[in-house]
Amino acid sequence: MFSEPKILGFCCNWCCYGGADTAGTARMQYPPNVRVLRVMCSGRINPAMVLKAFKEGADGVFVGGCHMGDCHYDAGNYKWNRRAKLIEDLLPEFGIPKKRFRFEWISASEGEKFQKTMEEFTDTIKSLGPLHRSFPKMSNKSPMC
Amino acid sequence: MESQFLLAKAKDDELAVRGECGGAVSALFKYLLDQDLVDGVLTLTRGEDIYDGIPTLVEDSEDIISTCGSLHCAPTMFGDLISKHLSDMRLAVSVKPCDAMAIKELEKRHQINENLIYKVGLNCGGSLMPITAQKMIEVFYDVDPSEVVKEEIDKGKFIIELADGTHKSIEIDELEEKGFGRRINCQRCELKIPRNADLASGNWGAEPGWTFIEVITEKGKKLLDGAKKGGYIEVKTPSEKAIIIRGKIENAMIKLAQKYQEKYLEENYPNIENWDEYWNHCIKCYACRDACSLCYCKECDLEKEFYNDEDGVVPDPLTFQGVRMSHVYFSCINCGQCEDVCPMEIPLAVIFHRMQKKYRDKTGFIPGVSEELPPLFSPEKE
Numbered sequence A: 001m002f003s004e005p006k007i008l009g010f011c012c013n014w015c016c017y018g019g020a021d022t023a024g025t026a027r028m029q030y031p032p033n034v035r036v037l038r039v040m041c042s043g044r045i046n047p048a049m050v051l052k053a054f055k056e057g058a059d060g061v062f063v064g065g066c067h068m069g070d071c072h073y074d075a076g077n078y079k080w081n082r083r084a085k086l087i088e089d090l091l092p093e094f095g096i097p098k099k100r101f102r103f104e105w106i107s108a109s110e111g112e113k114f115q116k117t118m119e120e121f122t123d124t125i126k127s128l129g130p131l132h133r134s135f136p137k138m139s140n141k142s143p144m145c
Numbered sequence B: 001m002e003s004q005f006l007l008a009k010a011k012d013d014e015l016a017v018r019g020e021c022g023g024a025v026s027a028l029f030k031y032l033l034d035q036d037l038v039d040g041v042l043t044l045t046r047g048e049d050i051y052d053g054i055p056t057l058v059e060d061s062e063d064i065i066s067t068c069g070s071l072h073c074a075p076t077m078f079g080d081l082i083s084k085h086l087s088d089m090r091l092a093v094s095v096k097p098c099d100a101m102a103i104k105e106l107e108k109r110h111q112i113n114e115n116l117i118y119k120v121g122l123n124c125g126g127s128l129m130p131i132t133a134q135k136m137i138e139v140f141y142d143v144d145p146s147e148v149v150k151e152e153i154d155k156g157k158f159i160i161e162l163a164d165g166t167h168k169s170i171e172i173d174e175l176e177e178k179g180f181g182r183r184i185n186c187q188r189c190e191l192k193i194p195r196n197a198d199l200a201s202g203n204w205g206a207e208p209g210w211t212f213i214e215v216i217t218e219k220g221k222k223l224l225d226g227a228k229k230g231g232y233i234e235v236k237t238p239s240e241k242a243i244i245i246r247g248k249i250e251n252a253m254i255k256l257a258q259k260y261q262e263k264y265l266e267e268n269y270p271n272i273e274n275w276d277e278y279w280n281h282c283i284k285c286y287a288c289r290d291a292c293s294l295c296y297c298k299e300c301d302l303e304k305e306f307y308n309d310e311d312g313v314v315p316d317p318l319t320f321q322g323v324r325m326s327h328v329y330f331s332c333i334n335c336g337q338c339e340d341v342c343p344m345e346i347p348l349a350v351i352f353h354r355m356q357k358k359y360r361d362k363t364g365f366i367p368g369v370s371e372e373l374p375p376l377f378s379p380e381k382e
Helices: A016-025 A047-055 A076-093 A111-128 B013-018 B020-034 B061-067 B079-085 B097-108 B130-139 B172-177 B184-188 B218-229 B240-267 B272-281 B287-291 B321-331 B337-341 B348-363
Strands: A007-012 A034-039 A060-065 A101-105 B004-010 B040-046 B053-058 B091-095 B117-122 B148-154 B157-162 B167-171 B199-202 B211-215 B233-236
Touching: A007 A016, A007 A111, A016 A034, A016 A060, A016 A111, A034 A111, A047 A060, A047 A076, A047 B321, A060 A076, A060 A111, A076 A101, A076 B321, A076 B348, A101 A111, B004 B013, B004 B020, B004 B218, B004 B240, B013 B020, B013 B061, B020 B040, B020 B061, B020 B091, B020 B117, B020 B199, B020 B211, B020 B218, B020 B233, B040 B061, B053 B061, B079 B097, B091 B097, B097 B117, B117 B218, B157 B172, B167 B172, B184 B240, B184 B348, B199 B218, B211 B218, B218 B233, B240 B348, B287 B321, B287 B337, B321 B348, B337 B348
Parallel strands: A007 A034, A007 A060, A060 A101, B040 B091, B091 B117, B117 B199
Antiparallel strands: B004 B211, B004 B233, B040 B053, B148 B157, B157 B167, B199 B211
16 A cells, blocks of 8 residues: 655745645645645755755655746746756666656646646656665665654 | 868878878868968977877977877866957867867857857767776776877777787776766767867867868868968868768767767756765865866856855755756756866766756757857847
8 A cells, every 4th residue: 555645745835835825825735745845946856956855865856946937036937948858868877757746837826726736747747656666775764754 | 161071191291191191180270370361370289108298388389299199088178268268369278078168158148259260160979087087997908008109089989008018908898887987967968079169170970190170160261271281281081981881980979879868868967865975075175166168267166155054065056066967967068077177076068968958848949059048148129
């Protein structure tokens, strides 16, 4: 049996995090598997952070930013978009299916979209099962439990 | 600028005899030093034997003669030498296509000032690892490698010359089929004529005793005109036929490279299990990073505490090579240095090259050739 998957969610302060908040205040239920980590902008996230999340035992990584044109810092999400595509190419080279990584544009008012995205993504990860990396070593003092 | 072809050779007799193809490149360097247009010339000189090339800074034009001759068995790179140690000097440098690519990428990153350097390109069909070359000469040529006094690659053959003047040659294709010959990354390389330098010179299409030069930039043209006026080189126009022959050689080599790309990056590409085995060998010596032509950061992410594992364990490939890849792979010029220096023989250039090709297909960015930085660094909203 697959115990509950661990998903790390990087959410940008101005949009996606607000979207999660909206979902919360409106009591829209979404899977508790996602551990939300607030960042100031999706443009702050670099591929190494996603790689580190997988290394530390995440089964899936989600990144949420503002819709194109809405970035609080003007072009941060455009930069992230280019980086995200790079990550999609990079992960399979290390035996991690592309599907375990997802990014989405969610505004602060889109609580429903946040809820739906989390449900979908959790289902995807559940259907994929836990991430067994063939690389044997895994940190025993995992910060994600 | 419209490209221009010409044949050149050194007027100085000694340079003409000792240099490759009439010594035109050596003569250009001599001209630059004599006229004080540069402070130094960075080029390879022969070390102990033909398998040993030492990057040397020549500051006296009398010493140029010692740099003459080809060294195919000493794969070195000049890019990081310039950016780390010679960035404030007016330099002329002899560059293989991959050197020119590295220099161009470093120029874009403000590590090298392009106004300070003359890049005299050398056409390159590929280089050999010194160890491979020695083994190959022993096994296939039946010659003691230490007795070889000169080597040359011409018309698809690797030719060696012995002390008594005898030549022996074998088709490179034949050697490569048996796992010898050029370095694997060179076999995959598509840039044979360095059109990212100021001049591109070589023997393809040239008459014996002459160097075929393609003028690429205004700077290169000025250099040639100056050297001609100063009486350092003799110049003539190549025949139509010579230009066609050169084009044919280039095309044939590019086609072959594409075939090898198919072979090494697709058909024979290691699978995930193979890669895990490779990564398991990693001793985290950082040699790949140190040798990388593109890495220049003073503070390297790989040494940051949060990416590090406990001491004494194999580093997790995700946060070691993965992080390194995420920093540079899109700009990888396939120079093969990471693979050459890896003490555990991890085929790093293969994964970097394959990933770069994917990025190139998506974005059209060709490292070392495109004028801009990779689109990843763009501030544009696109």
